[in-house]
Amino acid sequence: MSRRWIGAPVLMLGAAVLLAACGAPPGPQGWASPKPVMVENQQVILVPHKSKLYALPSGSSTELWEFPPKDKNSYPASGETRGDLAAKVSAAGLDATARTQIEQKINDLKVSGPTGADLKTAVTNSGASDDSKKQINGEVDSALSFEKKSLDGLKALYGDIGISADGKTAFVPTFKGVIFALDTATGEIRWVRDAQAGMVGGVAVDGNAIYFGTKGKRIAALDAKTANQIWSFNTNGEVWAAPTVDGGTVYATSLDGSVYAIDKSSGEQKWRFSGAGSGIASRPVVSGDAVYVGSFDNKLYSINTADGGMNWSLSAGNWFWATPVVQDNVVYAASLDGKVYAVDAATGVAKWPKPFDTGAAIRSEPVIAGGGLVVAARNGSVYKLALTDGQPVQGSPVSAGTSVLANLTVSSGAMVLISPTSSALYVLNASGDLQAPASFPLPQ
Amino acid sequence: MPDFISYIFHLIVVDPSTNAVVAIAHIFGGNLGIAIIVFTLVMKLITWPLTASQFKQSRAMQAIQPQMQELQKKYKGKDPKKLQSETMALYKEHGVNPLGCLFPTLAQMPIWIALYQVIRLTAGTTPESFVTLSQRLYPISFIHTAVPLNTQFLFWNLGVSDTSLVLPILVAASMYVQQKLMTPTPTAASTPQQQQQQQTQQMMTWMMPLMFGVFSLNVPAGLALYWFISNLSGFVLQYFYMGRKLDWRSLITLGPPAAPAPAARLRAEKKVLPAASSDDGAEKLAPRAKGMQSTAAGNGAVRRKRSSKPATAADIDTNDVNMNDGGDEPVLNAPQSERRNKNGRRRGKR
Numbered sequence: 001m002s003r004r005w006i007g008a009p010v011l012m013l014g015a016a017v018l019l020a021a022c023g024a025p026p027g028p029q030g031w032a033s034p035k036p037v038m039v040e041n042q043q044v045i046l047v048p049h050k051s052k053l054y055a056l057p058s059g060s061s062t063e064l065w066e067f068p069p070k071d072k073n074s075y076p077a078s079g080e081t082r083g084d085l086a087a088k089v090s091a092a093g094l095d096a097t098a099r100t101q102i103e104q105k106i107n108d109l110k111v112s113g114p115t116g117a118d119l120k121t122a123v124t125n126s127g128a129s130d131d132s133k134k135q136i137n138g139e140v141d142s143a144l145s146f147e148k149k150s151l152d153g154l155k156a157l158y159g160d161i162g163i164s165a166d167g168k169t170a171f172v173p174t175f176k177g178v179i180f181a182l183d184t185a186t187g188e189i190r191w192v193r194d195a196q197a198g199m200v201g202g203v204a205v206d207g208n209a210i211y212f213g214t215k216g217k218r219i220a221a222l223d224a225k226t227a228n229q230i231w232s233f234n235t236n237g238e239v240w241a242a243p244t245v246d247g248g249t250v251y252a253t254s255l256d257g258s259v260y261a262i263d264k265s266s267g268e269q270k271w272r273f274s275g276a277g278s279g280i281a282s283r284p285v286v287s288g289d290a291v292y293v294g295s296f297d298n299k300l301y302s303i304n305t306a307d308g309g310m311n312w313s314l315s316a317g318n319w320f321w322a323t324p325v326v327q328d329n330v331v332y333a334a335s336l337d338g339k340v341y342a343v344d345a346a347t348g349v350a351k352w353p354k355p356f357d358t359g360a361a362i363r364s365e366p367v368i369a370g371g372g373l374v375v376a377a378r379n380g381s382v383y384k385l386a387l388t389d390g391q392p393v394q395g396s397p398v399s400a401g402t403s404v405l406a407n408l409t410v411s412s413g414a415m416v417l418i419s420p421t422s423s424a425l426y427v428l429n430a431s432g433d434l435q436a437p438a439s440f441p442l443p444q
Numbered sequence: 445m446p447d448f449i450s451y452i453f454h455l456i457v458v459d460p461s462t463n464a465v466v467a468i469a470h471i472f473g474g475n476l477g478i479a480i481i482v483f484t485l486v487m488k489l490i491t492w493p494l495t496a497s498q499f500k501q502s503r504a505m506q507a508i509q510p511q512m513q514e515l516q517k518k519y520k521g522k523d524p525k526k527l528q529s530e531t532m533a534l535y536k537e538h539g540v541n542p543l544g545c546l547f548p549t550l551a552q553m554p555i556w557i558a559l560y561q562v563i564r565l566t567a568g569t570t571p572e573s574f575v576t577l578s579q580r581l582y583p584i585s586f587i588h589t590a591v592p593l594n595t596q597f598l599f600w601n602l603g604v605s606d607t608s609l610v611l612p613i614l615v616a617a618s619m620y621v622q623q624k625l626m627t628p629t630p631t632a633a634s635t636p637q638q639q640q641q642q643q644t645q646q647m648m649t650w651m652m653p654l655m656f657g658v659f660s661l662n663v664p665a666g667l668a669l670y671w672f673i674s675n676l677s678g679f680v681l682q683y684f685y686m687g688r689k690l691d692w693r694s695l696i697t698l699g700p701p702a703a704p705a706p707a708a709r710l711r712a713e714k715k716v717l718p719a720a721s722s723d724d725g726a727e728k729l730a731p732r733a734k735g736m737q738s739t740a741a742g743n744g745a746v747r748r749k750r751s752s753k754p755a756t757a758a759d760i761d762t763n764d765v766n767m768n769d770g771g772d773e774p775v776l777n778a779p780q781s782e783r784r785n786k787n788g789r790r791r792g793k794r
């Protein structure tokens with residue numbers, strides 16, 4: 001064969017390699033888990049998918065609302081913005097007619113579209129002082145611009161949504177680094193804040209405060225109603241998991257390989273565990289006098305809540321990312337090595353004859369439902385394991401269709417909500433032997 | 445089939461590279477930036493035989509430009525078949541492979557693609573990439589626990605795109621310099637096709653850096669750092685290989701030269717051909733050519749690039765000598781065996 005003809009197969013091979021290699025890796029997809037919430041005596045499931053959040057009445061594919069909305073021109077500006085503007089107008093000393101007219105326009109204010117200009121015109125034509133006009137119109141511009149920018153290109157939702165105690169507000173962290181407080185009944189924004197860095201972890205809600213960590217190496221506490229910052233705590237690494245609040249302490253993990261115990265009120269550090277050999281991205285779980293975390297150094301740690309000392313550690317064949325589950329003094333932990341481990345919470349001694357091997361990496365947090373441990377592997381296989389010996393129950397595994405990375409959530413008894421990477425919500429009845437989960441396609 | 449190729453590609457290229465980057469980072473304090481620099485340099489050294497072959501082909505191609513032009517003059521439009529066969533014979537005689545520059549580039553392509561994936565994986569640009577990374581790391585304790593790497597290098601976060609524009613500019617500038625030094629200095633085009641070819645070549649020297657500069661704005665800074673270090677090390681290797689033969693003046697060349705006037709071409713040829721017919725003559729002429737070339741560098745070359753007028757005979761007297769080989773030395777300084785073959789062939793064919 002002439003040397004000239006060698007070129008063709010080499011070119012073809014090169015092109016094939018190029019095509020095969022360039023097919024990967026996609027941008028951020030998101031893996032926030034579904035969240036059940038009661039809205040006016042009706043159960044609604046908040047289902048995040050990529051950069052969208054859908055509110056579906058339980059057992060239905062018909063959305064109550066979606067966020068961000070398709071049409072921003074008809075989407076109301078945040079409650080906070082409208083409240084602030086109303087307060088400024090009220091303080092501007094306008095006559096009753098003008099004030100009512102402007103307040104009406106504030107009520108109708110949308111994130112985009114002509115309503116902002118209409119409001120500014122009404123303010124300009126009112127009898128308010130030049131200073132007041134300037135102040136109000138400046139607020140309209142800056143608030144709407146920030147809200148529109150916040151709604152554009154949310155990238156993806158990874159962190160689990162926090163729900164207020166009364167169920168009326170959902171706190172939604174975004175990979176873009178913005179937190180939204182949404183009205184669970186309507187999906188409208190109560191307030192929006194720039195977290196100053198992307199968020200992979202979720203939001204923890206405790207009383208009137210919310211707690212979260214960011215990729216900006218920071219843990220912060222905000223007032224849940226006003227979004228005013230209560231305190232901010234700097235870590236040495238990015239924070240990729242939601243903090244856990246227990247008593248007067250906030251426990252948070254960081255990719256710097258530490259677990260921080262922070263005073264809930266003051267934001268002061270109580271202790272710091274930095275014995276992990278690598279980063280920690282699993283949410284801390286507190287049970288009794290110990291906090292349990294999994295690490296990228298392939299170990300699960302039990303740490304004393306009193307002083308941050310290590311009680312014991314358990315080694316696996318790969319990282320622990322999924323948050324462990326603790327019940328009846330047994331810690332259940334799933335690893336990216338595909339195995340599920342069960343150990344005594346006090347001693348770290350294995351409770352099962354051998355760890356259960358799913359054969360595929362596990363990133364998703366397992367749950368206990370129907371008297372068993374429900375685990376979803378990355379390949380979409382979902383198992384229910386007996387708590388006593390780790391053996392799969394009849395019918396295991398069932399398939400969630402596509403890859404599962406999102407944490408599992410239990411809803412009303414033994415119903416397990418599964419959010420695979422496909423555009424659907426799966427609901428698995430885990431009360432007995434496993435049956436194929438019901439699938440609810442998400443609105444397009 | 446694509447899945448199988450992807451599997452094999454990951455198994456033999458991406459995974460070893462990923463583990464190597466993580467291991468290097470671990471050795472150098474867990475910093476991804478240092479790991480990228482070290483790994484890029486190591487890969488440059490490993491692929492040096494391919495790069496050297498590319499340089500060699502590039503030089504050989506430059507050296508036979510005068511003969512190529514002669515063949516073009518002689519057969520273009522008259523006997524295309526003869527032109528093709530004579531061109532191929534010329535290539536064969538001088539050991540030039542027309543695809544010689546393409547093969548090394550193609551061979552290095554999988555490495556570039558692999559590095560792209562390695563950097564995206566190790567920089568942890570998305571949480572999903574970390575999950576994937578966990579499955580790609582070898583079960584070696586110090587590699588497995590080395591992640592996450594420190595993506596902060598100087599004032600860049602290597603996991604996100606560089607909005608300060610510093611890296612995109614460095615990437616574009618270094619690529620421009622490398623492209624200019626790799627591309628043969630345009631010879632005096634005698635036909636519209638040649639002019640078009642040269643214009644395309646010139647355009648590519650601008651387009652590629654510009655394109656990569658824009659890419660750098662949209663990819664993780666780690667990848668831009670890799671491109672910059674790769675260009676920089678490529679340039680250094682080129683300098684050591686080509687040495688003083690590098691045509692520094694080509695960096696300020698903005699376009700191909702105008703076609704020389706027939707009289708000037710004739711005079712230039714008279715200067716080249718007799719000297720090239722003898723080894724001794726070549727040795728003797730070399731210093732003279734260098735002397736002329738310095739004049740050209742100072743006056744003729746620059747003046748002619750800026751002028752839209754056709755070159756004058758005086759310009760060509762000085763310029764063609766240095767322009768024909770695209771470097772500081774005239775074509776007559778090509779290896780003696782090549783010159784002998786070259787001129788022997790000419791005589792034989794005539």
